[in-house]
Amino acid sequence: MQFIDLEAQYKHLKQRIDKRIFNVLTHGKYIMGPEVKELEERLADYVGVKHAITCANGTDALTLSLMALEVKEGDAIFCPTFTFFATAEVVAFAGATPVFVDSDVSTFNMCPVSLEKQIKRTIDEGKVKLKAIIAVDLFGLPANYPEITKVAKKYGLKIIEDAAQGFGGEIKNQRAGSFGDIATTSFFPAKPLGCYGDGGAVFTNNDDYAELIKSYRIHGKGLDKYDNVRIGLNSRLDTIQAAVLLEKLVDFPNELIARNDIAKKYEEVFSCYFNTPAVPFLFKSSWAQYTLYDSDSDSIRAVFHSNSIPTMKYYPTCLHEQTAFKYLNYAENDFPTAKLLSNQVFSLPISGYMSNENIEKILSSCILFD
Ligand SMILES: *Cc1c(COP(=O)(O)O)cnc(C)c1O
Secondary structure: OOOHHHHHHHHHHHHHHHHHHHHHHHOOOOOOHHEEEHHHHHHHHHHHEEEEEEEHHHHHHHHHHHOOOOOOOEEEEEOOOOOOOOHHHHHHHHHEEEEEEEEEEOOOOHHHHHHHHHHHHHHHHHHHHHEEEEEEOOOOOOOHHHHHHHHHHHHHOEEEEEEEOOOOOOOOOHHHOOOOOOOEEOOOOOOOOOOOOOEEEEEEHHHHHHHHHHHEEEOOOOOOOOOOOOOOOOOOOOOOHHHHHHHHHHHHHHHHHHHHHHHHHHHHHHHOOOOOOOOOOOOEOOOOOOEOOOOOOOHHHHHHOOOOOOEEEOOOHHHHHHHHHHHOOOOOHHHHHHHHHHHHHEOOOOOOOOOOHHHHHHHHHHHHOO
16 A cells, blocks of 8 residues: 555546647647646635736745735744644745644644734743744644634734645635735645646735736746846746646535545544544545544554554654754744654545555454454
């Protein structure tokens, strides 16, 4: 069994994907070809926003968002410490200061209470200016936007939704990618909607941000490609990746149903043994990962592995403990919940094309923990 079986998915969609790729090879518009525009229209439609702007990867999508918000040195950007490195990396890369926030123990997402605490601490210290929040839809579950938005309004902060793992999630029928002022996603192969290489996108309803991001992603272009009006990036989505994504997006709703079915079965069986992930009322997860935690996670993982069931540990090190962020001078125990999760979490295989045989094998392994 593989942790993520990308081959099974390709087999299922092979004819349509091959045809799409062949079309690109035939028309030869490898950069910003017609598939890119078509995909952007479909993505905006799916997410329910005015603008979807594709780019080279999910990290650049975040960087482009920070550029649109004019984030610079002296700005404080609040983000979770229990997430993938890129969420805070882009903040430091922009010259701004990441201010870490603890997690909620049941959803694994940013804790709104800890967020407000960190905002107040930052105001008291008076060293950096409040600017924005990057909330992460960790493991597929949208962050608590209803509460985070209240805090953001109270302190005049912008919100960026990092939906790299959240694409396909929902709160009250509103889709991930539409929360906050700007949202981003990643099409890295292992994400809920993945391509066959690197890719990303930015979503917004704000026309001004959209114009800026379209310029920044192509060397800060003006009306003409060789009229550069600002310093930007080279961050476009390849036409071939757009072609792949167009076909994958067609099947994505079915994949989500399959993932949710598996998650439901895991919950039924494993909640008797481990701490299973909570999905709050009216929230929907895209199940980028099915992540549980237990104080004995290392030996539990060993049992799974000895039965040929792969597991992964996302993420073993919180960002405030990463070597690259040592300069921020956090103490190991500043974020007790994030610390507990980073010690105890493990993820089980979940994907839209898992065989019933593999699902049954994982479910029946519960007897090993009786
Ligand atoms: C994967 C990921 C990113 C970065 O996406 P890339 O496409 O790999 O650059 C950013 N944030 C989160 C939460 C991620 O999981």
